[in-house]
Amino acid sequence: MQSAIEKLKIFEKNIEEKTQENRTSAWETRKTIGKLRKDIGKNKKHISDTRKKVNKLPYHKVEQWIINNQIGSLESYQDSLSHGQLSSKQWLVEKLPKGKDLYLEVISDGTPTILGYTQHLPLVNSEGNSDPYPESSLYIEIIGGWFGCPLIDLLHSKLEIKKIDFYEKDKLCKTILAQYLNQFEFPFEISVFGDFFERKEIRRRDLIINTSGEHMEDIIKMKRYFKGNPVVAIQSNDYFGLDEHINCVHNVEELIEKNQIKNVVYKGELDFPKYTRYMTIGHWYV
Ligand SMILES: C[S@@+](CC[C@H](N)C(=O)[O-])C[C@H]1O[C@@H](n2cnc3c(N)ncnc32)[C@H](O)[C@@H]1O
The missing domain is CATH 3.40.50.150 (Vaccinia Virus protein VP39)
Structure with missing residues (x-):
């Protein structure tokens, strides 16, 4: 039969191991989030640049004119x-x-x-x-x-x-x-x-x-x-x-x-x- 102190030590060891695993996984998740944030930033810039280009196209300008003046x-x-x-x-x-x-x-x-x-x-x-x-x-x-x-x-x-x-x-x-x-x-x-x-x-x-x-x-x-x-x-x-x-x-x-x-x-x-x-x-x- 295991003594109470031995049981406690085993539990503490388990807790320590799991904590370490969580730390590693949290660190990796943080790294992934950082990369995703960077990608989102890049995509946002691409979308905004493309939107600016679209806004300059004649077809879009005509559409804007229609929205402002002749919505029907x-x-x-x-x-x-x-x-x-x-x-x-x-x-x-x-x-x-x-x-x-x-x-x-x-x-x-x-x-x-x-x-x-x-x-x-x-x-x-x-x-x-x-x-x-x-x-x-x-x-x-x-x-x-x-x-x-x-x-x-x-x-x-x-x-x-x-x-x-x-x-x-x-x-x-x-x-x-x-x-x-x-x-x-x-x-x-x-x-x-x-x-x-x-x-x-x-x-x-x-x-x-x-x-x-x-x-x-x-x-x-x-x-x-x-x-x-x-x-x-x-x-x-x-x-x-x-x-x-x-x-x-x-x-x-x-x-x-x-x-x-x-x-x-x-x-x-x-x-x-x-x-x-x-x-x-x-x-x-x-
Ligand atoms: C709906 S639009 C064009 C549809 C066609 N699928 C296209 O893509 O060219 C048809 C146009 O023909 C015009 N139309 C009809 N009879 C006409 C005529 N005798 N002289 C000039 N325009 C005419 C109408 O005013 C309308 O703007």
């Missing part, structure tokens, strides 16, 4: 930059033909010509060389352009632009477009118009873009106001359930047919959870 448009503005809207615009810009593929046209005397509104550049230069194919700056029309973003920004990253005629019939959208243009200061001219179907001036354009086909009647109705053979890029969708969607289509063939695209250079579809978006790019004349 905030949801729509945020929707215009949502994943679905952004990927639809990226899709369009990615599929747009570029350079000679965009401008190439054979004029009446059989000479292949690169078309641009201001200049018609012959493919064969004075020395008889057929290369390079120079690009002229484009005259573009954007129909039902909403706030202009992010499409103008994306187009600017791919094409040489001379001028954009922008059509938007909603005044509140145009106020926000003005903010967007102020922030970006694009190096080309942008003229803003109201209803696309009300402009009866005859003009020559290189590219006509309508990403809002489901919101309006078919733009083929305006074909007679365009000289030459502009590239036409149209998107619409099969989201029939919304009142403002007055001209949806069931498939891309219907979009091509309704807009009488004769020379189709691209046709395709993009699936979203609630609908499919259709797009065709081509010419009104063969």
Whole structure:
């Protein structure tokens, strides 16, 4: 049988050992906490630096302006930059033909010509060389352009632009477009118009873009106001359930047919959870 003093000594030894273990573990935990604190500090600085950069971006500044001046448009503005809207615009810009593929046209005397509104550049230069194919700056029309973003920004990253005629019939959208243009200061001219179907001036354009086909009647109705053979890029969708969607289509063939695209250079579809978006790019004349 153990004496009471022996029991006491064993308990004291246990206590001493456990205390030592606790000390070691506390010291290690303190070390880990110190490291975590340092990491948190670093991450906090990274977050704050990134936030400062975001605050300087034009898209954020426009959003701030909307919050301060036109709060009713905030949801729509945020929707215009949502994943679905952004990927639809990226899709369009990615599929747009570029350079000679965009401008190439054979004029009446059989000479292949690169078309641009201001200049018609012959493919064969004075020395008889057929290369390079120079690009002229484009005259573009954007129909039902909403706030202009992010499409103008994306187009600017791919094409040489001379001028954009922008059509938007909603005044509140145009106020926000003005903010967007102020922030970006694009190096080309942008003229803003109201209803696309009300402009009866005859003009020559290189590219006509309508990403809002489901919101309006078919733009083929305006074909007679365009000289030459502009590239036409149209998107619409099969989201029939919304009142403002007055001209949806069931498939891309219907979009091509309704807009009488004769020379189709691209046709395709993009699936979203609630609908499919259709797009065709081509010419009104063969
Ligand atoms: C909701 S937005 C854009 C939706 C489309 N999914 C997009 O991303 O481009 C459609 C815009 O077309 C505009 N719109 C409709 N008919 C128009 C017309 N005839 N002329 C100019 N803008 C028009 C509307 O005011 C609206 O701002």
